[in-house]
Amino acid sequence: xxxxxxxxxxxxxxxxxxxxxxxxxxxxxxxxxxxxxxxxxxxxxxxxxxxxxxxxxxxxxxxxxxxxxxxxxxxxxxxxxxxxxxxxxxxxxxxxxxxxxxxxxxxxxxxxxxxxxxxxxxxxxxxxxxxxxxxxxxxxxxxxxxxxxxxxxxxxxxxxxxxxxxxxxxxxxxxxxxxxxxxxxxxxxxxxxxxxxxxxxxxxxxxxxxxxxxxxxxxxxxxxxxxxxxxxxxxxxxxxxxxxxxxxxxxxxxxxxxxxxxxxxxxxxx
Amino acid sequence: xxxxxxxxxxxxxxxxxxxxxxxxxxxxxxxxxxxxxxxxxxxxxxxxxxxxxxxxxxxxxxxxxxxxxxxxxxxxxxxxxxxxxxxxxxxxxxxxxxxxxxxxxxxxxxxxxxxxxxxxxxxxxxxxxxxxxxxxxxxxxxxxxxxxxxxxxxxxxxxxxxxxxxxxxxxxxxxxxxxxxxxxxx
Numbered sequence: 012x013x014x015x016x017x018x019x020x021x022x023x024x025x026x027x028x029x030x031x032x033x034x035x036x037x038x039x040x041x042x043x044x045x046x047x048x049x050x051x052x053x054x055x056x057x058x059x060x061x062x063x064x065x066x067x068x069x070x071x072x073x074x075x076x077x078x079x080x081x082x083x084x085x086x087x088x089x090x091x092x093x094x095x096x097x098x099x100x101x102x103x104x105x106x107x108x109x110x111x112x113x114x115x116x117x118x119x120x121x122x123x124x125x126x127x128x129x130x131x132x133x134x135x136x137x138x139x140x141x142x143x144x145x146x147x148x149x150x151x152x153x154x155x156x157x158x159x160x161x162x163x164x165x166x167x168x169x170x171x172x173x174x175x176x177x178x179x180x181x182x183x184x185x186x187x188x189x190x191x192x193x194x195x196x197x198x199x200x201x202x203x204x205x206x207x208x209x210x211x212x213x214x215x216x217x218x219x220x221x222x223x224x225x226x227x228x229x230x231x232x233x234x235x236x237x238x239x240x241x242x243x244x245x246x247x248x249x250x251x252x253x254x255x256x257x258x259x260x261x262x263x264x265x266x267x268x269x270x271x272x273x274x275x276x277x278x279x280x281x
Numbered sequence: 282x283x284x285x286x287x288x289x290x291x292x293x294x295x296x297x298x299x300x301x302x303x304x305x306x307x308x309x310x311x312x313x314x315x316x317x318x319x320x321x322x323x324x325x326x327x328x329x330x331x332x333x334x335x336x337x338x339x340x341x342x343x344x345x346x347x348x349x350x351x352x353x354x355x356x357x358x359x360x361x362x363x364x365x366x367x368x369x370x371x372x373x374x375x376x377x378x379x380x381x382x383x384x385x386x387x388x389x390x391x392x393x394x395x396x397x398x399x400x401x402x403x404x405x406x407x408x409x410x411x412x413x414x415x416x417x418x419x420x421x422x423x424x425x426x427x428x429x430x431x432x433x434x435x436x437x438x439x440x441x442x443x444x445x446x447x448x449x450x451x452x453x454x455x456x457x458x459x460x461x462x463x464x465x466x467x
Contacts, residue, residue, distance in 0.1 A: 045370065074323035078374030079367025131371040 035059060037110065038118040039072055041080065043132050050129065053077075054118065059110055065098055065121065066105040069133075081132035089246055092180030096133050097122040102182040102244045105133075124185040125192075137181050143201045146229065147208060152217040163216035173254060174211035176247040179204065183241035183251060189234050200231030203241035203251045210255035213262065223266050232259055313378045319364025322378040329356055329384060337392045342408040346396040353389050360385060389431060394422040397433055 037059045044050015057071045066084055073080045082105070084094040089107040096105050099113060099120050113119055127135035155161055183203035189196050201209075209226055212218055226232050239252045249255070265272065313319065336349035360382060365375045400414035401407050419438045424431050441449070 073373060074327070078321070078323060078365065078377075079372040081371035081373060134371055 037068060039068060040118045040120040041069070041072065041077075041133070042122040043077075043080070044129065045131050047129055050132075052120070052122075061111075063110050064106055065096075065103075065108045065110065065113075065119065066094055068110060068119070069105065069121065081130070081134045083134045090178055092178035092246075095124055095180045095182045095185065097124060097185070102185045104180060104182070104246050107246060124181065126185045126187070126190055127181075137184075139197060140179070140181055140184060140202075140204060143205050144208070146201070146225075147205065147212070148220045148222055148225070150212055150215065150218055151220045153219050161217055167214070167216035170254075171211045171214050173249055174207045174214075176249055177204065177207055178247060180246060182244045182246065183207075186240045186244045187235075188238070188240065189231075196231070196234065199229070200234050203235075203256065205230060206232060206235070206259060207249060207251055207255045210259055213259065223263055226259060227263050227267060232256070232263060235260075310379060313363050313365035313375060314369075316362060316364035317366060319362045320359045322363050322365065322374055322381060325356060325359060325363065325381055326377055326384075329353075329381070329388060332356070333388055333391070337388070337395060340406050340408050341395050343396065346392050349392045350389065350396075353385060353392065357385050357389075386431075390424045393431065393433055394424065397422050397435075 035058070036056050039055045039057065040052045041055060042050055043053050055072045055076045057068060057075055059068055059071070066082070066087065069080065069082055073082075082094065084106060085091040086093070087106045089104055092104075094105040095102060097103070097120075098105065098108050100122075102124065105121070110119070121133060123129050123133045123135045124137075127137050127139060130136050152161070181204060185191065187202050189200050190202055209222055209230065212220065213222060213226075235256055237252050237256060241251045242249070242253070245251060313322075332349055332352045336345040336352070363378045363381065365372065365378050367374065369375070395405060395407075398405060398417060399407065399410045400417045401411050402413050402417060420435045421438055422433055423436045424433050426432070
């Protein structure tokens with residue numbers, strides 16, 4: 012670094028101390044690397060201000076120590092779902108995790124989401140999710156009523172609203188132990204995000220597609236053993252397990268495993 | 282419709298790609314890596330932000346705008362020496378080093394246009410010209426690049442087309458002069 016640019020670096024510094032309250036330093040333990048095998052944690056010490064979130068602190072790490080630290084982020088408002096990472100081991104959005112919510116005086120560990128391959132540093136390749144999305148038959152609404160409108164119960168409309176809050180941050184996919192530590196399960200298991208998507212479609216009052224056979228055979232709903240980890244990490248507070256996964260499981264059971272229904276089908280034929 | 286679209290596409294086939302231009306651009310983009318320990322893009326970005334915030338902010342005045350242009354010139358000189366560490370894969374420092382070029386251009390355009398408009402209008406407030414001036418009411422300041430230089434010119438606002446003027450009805454008729462829509466003014 013030339014002496015001139017070292018001076019320039021200092022001039023970027025004053026912002027670190029221009030808010031009220033005593034400035035303090037925090038140690039960030041950031042995972043760096045281009046693949047799981049070759050990467051590891053590097054420690055950076057940076058000054059922080061009141062009200063900062065983890066993403067702000069990492070910007071400061073970029074500005075002061077590691078200009079090439081890779082982070083994927085966009086909105087800084089918890090709505091784009093880009094900045095998911097594991098902060099002190101917990102899947103979280105970096106832009107919504109205030110430093111003040113973490114233990115004071117201790118290092119903050121930031122690692123990339125474990126379920127997906129690393130692109131570089133904190134950025135992962137989440138295309139697994141895009142491939143799974145392609146396997147879900149789209150919304151297929153029934154014809155309009157004769158007067159050209161659609162009618163549905165308010166309660167039915169309300170029920171799917173919760174699922175539409177999903178921002179596709181994939182933190183639920185990250186925490187889900189079925190695919191997190193088991194690459195071999197990815198083929199046959201779509202993960203909580205897509206159970207939410209399937210629930211939104213299956214419960215939609217206008218939809219005509221039947222996806223239950225697909226859910227049972229291809230999406231892997233049966234592998235979920237409802238530990239509710241996905242619900243716990245959801246930044247949109249969607250009750251993934253209670254409101255999406257369990258009702259879907261019930262529908263599958265009713266359709267395929269109800270002995271009375273099975274007998275009725277055998278006798279009456281269907 | 283698709284047929285027409287295909288026909289139209291054939292009629293205006295893309296021009297030949299100038300390989301020299303592509304290579305020159307690639308070379309220019311990679312230069313910051315060769316410099317390595319040059320000017321720090323993050324520090325320059327912070328300085329650019331401070332310059333624009335302090336001197337080309339909400340309330341503007343000639344002396345401050347002129348000072349901003351001097352500082353922007355200095356930043357542009359330093360940008361020619363910007364250096365980047367690390368590799369090409371997902372390197373935000375490199376991206377910022379490249380983004381700084383357009384950022385400096387836009388900053389200069391904003392500052393020079395603000396200097397040119399000697400009045401206050403909409404979001405543009407000049408401490409030294411606090412009132413809206415009628416001669417600026419139907420003029421835009423347009424910046425173009427000519428021979429690598431930014432050239433400012435005053436151009437009349439587009440007239441409201443006849444059918445829209447008819448829609449505006451009485452409001453339009455109430456004006457003796459043609460109604461104009463001001464871009465960027467509230």
